Amino acid sequence: MLDVMEVTGPPADLVQSFALPIPSMVICELLGVPYSDRAEFQERSITRFDGTCDMRTRLAAQAGSLKYMARLVAAKRADPDDALLGTLVRDYGSEIDDRELIGIGDLLLLGGHETTSNMLALGTLFLLENPEHIAAARDPYSVDGIVEELLRYLSVVQSGVPRVARENLILAGQEIKRGERLLCSFPSANHDEALTPDAAHFDPTRKTAHLAFGHGIHYCLGAPLARIEMRMAYPAILHRFPDLRIAVPSSDVDFRPSSVFYGLQKLPVEW
Numbered sequence: 001m002l003d004v005m006e007v008t009g010p011p012a013d014l015v016q017s018f019a020l021p022i023p024s025m026v027i028c029e030l031l032g033v034p035y036s037d038r039a040e041f042q043e044r045s046i047t048r049f050d051g052t053c054d055m056r057t058r059l060a061a062q063a064g065s066l067k068y069m070a071r072l073v074a075a076k077r078a079d080p081d082d083a084l085l086g087t088l089v090r091d092y093g094s095e096i097d098d099r100e101l102i103g104i105g106d107l108l109l110l111g112g113h114e115t116t117s118n119m120l121a122l123g124t125l126f127l128l129e130n131p132e133h134i135a136a137a138r139d140p141y142s143v144d145g146i147v148e149e150l151l152r153y154l155s156v157v158q159s160g161v162p163r164v165a166r167e168n169l170i171l172a173g174q175e176i177k178r179g180e181r182l183l184c185s186f187p188s189a190n191h192d193e194a195l196t197p198d199a200a201h202f203d204p205t206r207k208t209a210h211l212a213f214g215h216g217i218h219y220c221l222g223a224p225l226a227r228i229e230m231r232m233a234y235p236a237i238l239h240r241f242p243d244l245r246i247a248v249p250s251s252d253v254d255f256r257p258s259s260v261f262y263g264l265q266k267l268p269v270e271w
Ligand code: HEM
Pocket: 027, 107, 108, 111, 112, 113, 115, 116, 119, 156, 157, 159, 160, 161, 162, 186, 211, 212, 213, 214, 215, 217, 218, 219, 220, 221, 222, 223, 225, 226
């Protein structure tokens, strides 16, 4: 991706040329999803969680994603390959029904590209706007601290899947009745002074835990993969383009207006 950027730019849109393709390619290869289908699945993933779209459009995008995965699962059943979905079909095909396989494939494809791509784009934007952290982000030996603090600081997943209380309980002094729904705001938790002292300050040397990948039994399954991608991608791009800079005034950077995932529409860069 960096080679292509170098040949075709500057300028380049960092979202389309780097942040989105890398996690998309990785998850496609792992799952056995054709990368050539990326335009349609990326578009549907954005629409599903876009708060500016009406609910009918969002549900249609979700139904489209499940239909797409149903076709893929049927193809894997007919001719299983060595990637994850094909392997699941071959080794456990009689124990897992299609509905479950479709759910697994859909969640992994979505989780695998949406979140990490937003981290790569927003993380690069943060580093370019705060150049005192670039040296540490460029160095593979110190990038881990930057990655963990970016995860906390940016909290790209804005809220978890809603939970339903199975019994009456008191949580942090709040009375919650059986059957009530709870929605956890990860950015609020990650910026809560009770958990992270001086939370507004970006400090890559912190040792405090964060909730960017959730907590408990539903802790992000892809956390190790996302961490590896970020630990490789930030040093790679900052090495290749030591003079990387944003090609528009900061106030013109195009953020997603309303989504479950905090992210950028595009990020024009030059070098
Ligand atoms: C920086 C990137 C990522 C972030 C910030 C992130 C964040 C999260 C969060 C907050 C949850 C918990 C949601 C909840 O409790 O309601 C979660 C769950 C999950 N994530 Fe990620 N994720 C990332 C990357 C990935 C990747 C790369 C994959 C797939 C390879 C993935 C797959 C999943 C799955 C399958 C779950 C559901 C786990 C379960 O319910 O048991 N995520 N993620």
